[in-house]
Amino acid sequence: MAALRFGLVTRNERSWSSTQLLEAMRRAGIESLCLRLPRLVARVAYPPAASSDDTDLLEKLSALIIRPIGRGSLEEIIFRMDLLYRLERLGMLVVNPPKSIERAIDKYYALSLLEEHGLPVPRTAVTESPREALRAFHELGGDVVVKPLFGSRGVGSTRVSDPDVAERIFHSISLHHGVLYLQEFISHGSSDIRAFVLGGRVLASMRRVAEGWKTNVSQGARPVPVRLGEEMEELAVKASEVIGCMVAGVDILESEEGPKVIEVNSQPGWRGLQTVTRVNIADEIIRYLISVVKK
Ligand SMILES: Nc1ncnc2c1ncn2[C@@H]1O[C@H](COP(=O)(O)OP(=O)(O)O)[C@@H](O)[C@H]1O
Ligand SMILES: [Mg+2]
CATH class of the missing domain: 3.40.50.20 (Rossmann fold)
Incomplete structure (x- = not known):
């Protein structure tokens, strides 16, 4: 051959x-x-x-x-x-399959699918209207994270807890034709979980420890080894399956009410993760693809 x-x-x-x-x-x-x-x-x-x-x-x-x-x-x-x-x-x-890329890239699309499949996600409101966004800001407790709908690496996300600032921000995002994506702020103690899922199992995971509330490695968070419990692993695998990813980076916040999935990355990097795991992630991805191609 x-x-x-x-x-x-x-x-x-x-x-x-x-x-x-x-x-x-x-x-x-x-x-x-x-x-x-x-x-x-x-x-x-x-x-x-x-x-x-x-x-x-x-x-x-x-x-x-x-x-x-x-x-x-x-x-x-x-x-x-x-x-x-x-x-x-x-x-x-x-x-990843195009369907999953489409689903994952759009934070509203992904989060609503996760919720429909019974996965825990933070309360979130999405609108084009600054007026409605301000109402949602209060509904969500007056402390929210505003994220770009198609963003990544923590870029452009802001925490807003002042109603005047909220109003200004919502109007200016709207002026630039952005969609307003507001999520309740989850007190996560400056760290979260990134689970790397490959072919229906968690291949590697890390705790991302930050100085502030944004735990993206590209924003300076430090990867720390972590062993996930069965419940967390199942959650990560299910989230990647709902989105339809063969490879996924699933972000999970640990709230007082339990874990909450905030997003599924369909094109995850793994430079930080590789520093805290023994398996060679790229080798595993290629090995997995070979097995799928040969089926
Ligand atoms: N609702 C939230 N409450 C508290 N922190 C959050 C919330 N949503 C996101 N974050 C923090 O911001 C980071 C980036 O958010 P995320 O939804 O993963 O978007 P991105 O695509 O930019 O990575 C997360 O890793 C987390 O540390
Ligand atoms: Mg993320």
């Missing part, structure tokens, strides 16, 4: 996680091809259906690994997603 070849969709092939995946593929004897979504060509009614330079993706690749799909206009993002869907329909293994 010819060697397997996986495509790695990345904006930066030298980024830490991409480099890790490329090295893991080399160790596993898998050929790799780095791709950038903005450079792909899609064809309809004449072949090939998708290509990068002159490479026919469906013919040459057994799987496509998606790292962050990047920012773009609504048109660009929808086209990128449509292309991933098309590749999947035509038989390509796309990881």
